[in-house]
Amino acid sequence: MTKSRTLRIAMTVGVTVALAACSSTATTAPTTAPVVTAPPVVTAAPPTAAKVYTYADMVVGFIQTGSESGWRAANTSSFQETAKEKGLKLNFYDAQNKLENQITAFHQFNQDPTVNVIILAALDVTGYDDVLKEAKTAGKVVVLEDRRINADASLYYTYIGSDFDAEGQKFAAAMCDALKGFPADKHNVAEISGAVGASAAIDRAKGFREKMGDCGIPDPTSLNLSQTGNWGVPESKAVMEAFLKKTKNIQGVIGHNDEEAIGAIQAIKEAGLKPGKDIMVVGADATADGFKYLISGEMFADIECNPLLAPQVYEAALKALNGDLSLPKWVPSQEGQFFASQGAAALTDILKTRKY
Amino acid sequence: MNVSFARTWSKLTESMLFLPIAALLMILAFDLFAIPGFFRLELKDGHLFGSVIDILRNGSPTVILAMGMTLVIATGGVDLSVGAVMAIASSVACIMINPTITGMALTDPGLFLKDPQYSWAPLWMVIVVPLIIASLCGMWNGMLVSYWRIQPMVATLVLMIAGRGIAQLVTNAIKIIIFNDTYAYLGNGWIILPFSLYIATAVFLTAWLLTRRTAIGLFVESVGINFRSSYYSGINERRIKLFAYTFCGFCAGIAGLIATSAIRTSDANQIGLYTELDAILAVVIGGTLMGTGGRFSLLGSAIGGLVIQATITSMLSFGVPASAITAVKAVVVIVVILLYSEQAQKFIRGVGSVTMRGEAAR
Numbered sequence: 001m002t003k004s005r006t007l008r009i010a011m012t013v014g015v016t017v018a019l020a021a022c023s024s025t026a027t028t029a030p031t032t033a034p035v036v037t038a039p040p041v042v043t044a045a046p047p048t049a050a051k052v053y054t055y056a057d058m059v060v061g062f063i064q065t066g067s068e069s070g071w072r073a074a075n076t077s078s079f080q081e082t083a084k085e086k087g088l089k090l091n092f093y094d095a096q097n098k099l100e101n102q103i104t105a106f107h108q109f110n111q112d113p114t115v116n117v118i119i120l121a122a123l124d125v126t127g128y129d130d131v132l133k134e135a136k137t138a139g140k141v142v143v144l145e146d147r148r149i150n151a152d153a154s155l156y157y158t159y160i161g162s163d164f165d166a167e168g169q170k171f172a173a174a175m176c177d178a179l180k181g182f183p184a185d186k187h188n189v190a191e192i193s194g195a196v197g198a199s200a201a202i203d204r205a206k207g208f209r210e211k212m213g214d215c216g217i218p219d220p221t222s223l224n225l226s227q228t229g230n231w232g233v234p235e236s237k238a239v240m241e242a243f244l245k246k247t248k249n250i251q252g253v254i255g256h257n258d259e260e261a262i263g264a265i266q267a268i269k270e271a272g273l274k275p276g277k278d279i280m281v282v283g284a285d286a287t288a289d290g291f292k293y294l295i296s297g298e299m300f301a302d303i304e305c306n307p308l309l310a311p312q313v314y315e316a317a318l319k320a321l322n323g324d325l326s327l328p329k330w331v332p333s334q335e336g337q338f339f340a341s342q343g344a345a346a347l348t349d350i351l352k353t354r355k356y
Numbered sequence: 357m358n359v360s361f362a363r364t365w366s367k368l369t370e371s372m373l374f375l376p377i378a379a380l381l382m383i384l385a386f387d388l389f390a391i392p393g394f395f396r397l398e399l400k401d402g403h404l405f406g407s408v409i410d411i412l413r414n415g416s417p418t419v420i421l422a423m424g425m426t427l428v429i430a431t432g433g434v435d436l437s438v439g440a441v442m443a444i445a446s447s448v449a450c451i452m453i454n455p456t457i458t459g460m461a462l463t464d465p466g467l468f469l470k471d472p473q474y475s476w477a478p479l480w481m482v483i484v485v486p487l488i489i490a491s492l493c494g495m496w497n498g499m500l501v502s503y504w505r506i507q508p509m510v511a512t513l514v515l516m517i518a519g520r521g522i523a524q525l526v527t528n529a530i531k532i533i534i535f536n537d538t539y540a541y542l543g544n545g546w547i548i549l550p551f552s553l554y555i556a557t558a559v560f561l562t563a564w565l566l567t568r569r570t571a572i573g574l575f576v577e578s579v580g581i582n583f584r585s586s587y588y589s590g591i592n593e594r595r596i597k598l599f600a601y602t603f604c605g606f607c608a609g610i611a612g613l614i615a616t617s618a619i620r621t622s623d624a625n626q627i628g629l630y631t632e633l634d635a636i637l638a639v640v641i642g643g644t645l646m647g648t649g650g651r652f653s654l655l656g657s658a659i660g661g662l663v664i665q666a667t668i669t670s671m672l673s674f675g676v677p678a679s680a681i682t683a684v685k686a687v688v689v690i691v692v693i694l695l696y697s698e699q700a701q702k703f704i705r706g707v708g709s710v711t712m713r714g715e716a717a718r
Contacts, residue, residue, distance in 0.1 A: 232621075232623055233533075233619045233623060242672045245669070245672040245673045266620070272400045
């Protein structure tokens with residue numbers, strides 16, 4: 001009853017008043033939030049006018065990429081667990097790694113009047129403009145999770161995820177470390193990259209190329225040693241097998257995630273070589289599976305990428321619902337890296353404290 | 357050139373094995389000249405490594421699938437679901453080794469580190485249960501085809517599509533990485549030669565004994581040639597078809613176990629993807645007629661499987677990127693279709709008869 005009455009009032013008074021009311025009721029927001037930049041989404045949602053949102057009012061449509069890796073599994077369960085904890089309603093959609101599925105789901109969430117927050121883990125950096133505009137007119141709060149996209153920043157509220165470029169640079173640094181024992185002309189590194197078009201793959205590749213010159217690693221692309229493994233073990237193994245069939249002059253492999261590194265390790269072993277001795281392997285994500293290979297010494301280093309983003313994302317979405325637009329357009333997550341040289345015992349102890 | 361040559365030639369070309377063996381030899385000859393070191397073998401830690409071994413190892417799942425597929429195609433059918441059945445078998449196996457992971461959280465990882473032999477279910481069950489389930493999947497296909505009279509293409513399409521969904525449901529759409537060393541032996545083990553090769557040989561011998569040392573093989577052929585007249589001559593053609601599809605499912609189960617242990621992961625989306633097409637291609641290369649069925653050759657199909665793998669491995673060694681391999685496979689398909697066409701067959705046999713005529717004229 002009260003809800004519909006406030007809604008009616010808000011509608012008669014009009015958007016400008018609603019805006020004013022919005023900024024006055026948002027007491028939790030820092031008072032310094034001036035919001036000069038065109039305020040996205042929230043302006044079009046009249047109900048926010050008289051109401052302070054809590055997690056109980058939040059209905060989230062979460063469009064996940066798929067279930068391609070252990071990292072993704074941890075990411076998904078982070079969102080599901082946290083939703084239960086906070087008491088918000090989560091509509092989970094698994095896009096099976098197909099862009100068209102994501103777009104369809106986005107449409108559906110846009111048209112669903114109960115959904116007020118849409119969280120997207122984008123499969124590609126482009127292709128979302130239309131649905132984002134649609135979401136803006138429908139008054140949904142859009143938060144990007146894990147994956148960056150190339151769209152006008154006014155179309156989404158914020159992006160919460162890793163600095164993939166920095167991760168790529170860490171790849172290069174770790175690989176330089178790994179190749180210290182090899183002669184200077186033997187620094188050939190193969191790259192098994194993530195899915196084509198994914199921001200994680202693009203930026204990790206870019207970051208790696210920015211720093212690989214530091215110890216004279218030639219560009220894997222120019223050596224024809226860069227190919228996608230689509231984040232999975234089977235394809236990555238096939239790719240590495242093909243590389244090793246072509247040439248045995250490879251001293252290092254970077255996998256854009258743990259699964260790709262693990263696939264490479266298996267291909268190396270099947271070719272009769274020793275990972276960690278003949279060929280150095282660096283992976284990313286630092287999942288439990290990756291740790292296992294780190295502990296056995298077959299993986300030289302594992303660059304961390306934190307999948308437990310849900311608390312940060314939900315908090316941001318709640319802020320947006322309450323009209324607080326102070327968050328920057330990108331909130332990077334905190335991450336480290338791990339090395340096989342830390343020793344099996346120490347790594348095992350670290351692993352026990354980890355959640356993914 | 358004389359009459360005896362012409363006779364041996366016509367005998368040779370009439371054999372179902374002629375074309376598959378010729379194809380394999382042609383590919384290997386290409387490798388011999390074009391790729392230096394292709395036939396080099398290395399013995400490391402008691403394991404034999406080399407490109408030829410790679411062909412045998414990577415080809416063994418296809419060979420195993422082709423065994424079951426041969427019988428199905430010989431009955432005049434086709435089974436499109438083997439790839440999906442592989443995925444189901446691998447998901448079931450992985451979930452039995454490590455069921456805790458399907459709950460929300462990843463299990464205590466320490467457990468797997470402490471014990472490389474850790475498995476929730478005893479290992480013999482991890483092998484047997486997926487095989488039973490895979491056989492049931494095959495039996496389901498057989499039921500649809502033989503008792504409900506659904507077109508084989510359509511009937512098996514059901515499981516081809518639904519199977520991957522089932523496989524994902526089993527593992528809760530999570531890719532389970534398994535660390536059990538004994539299980540990994542299926543796909544990664546070596547007894548001088550890769551272990552999967554021994555499995556493939558065992559499956560081949562089983563299929564051969566089943567069909568050639570009992571009447572089943574004859575029944576399968578007669579059902580393929582004309583199921584109605586087989587029925588009137590007292591052959592239970594429905595049961596024969598049911599058997600063929602069940603055996604095909606069983607073979608897919610074995611191939612699934614090998615595939616999942618080779619990559620130590622249950623990957624419901626990628627395991628066995630498009631392998632049904634490889635298996636069908638292997639059977640067709642082996643000389644069994646697709647669509648009409650009838651006469652079949654298990655050895656031909658096995659060689660057919662190796663032909664496909666030899667093509668892939670040589671192309672990889674030749675420097676063709678892994679992503680372009682499907683295009684190479686397409687070329688193989690075209691060549692096979694052309695070679696098995698009426699005209700080409702006539703031409704090949706004609707080489708012999710021309711010489712024979714020449715002898716007669718003199």
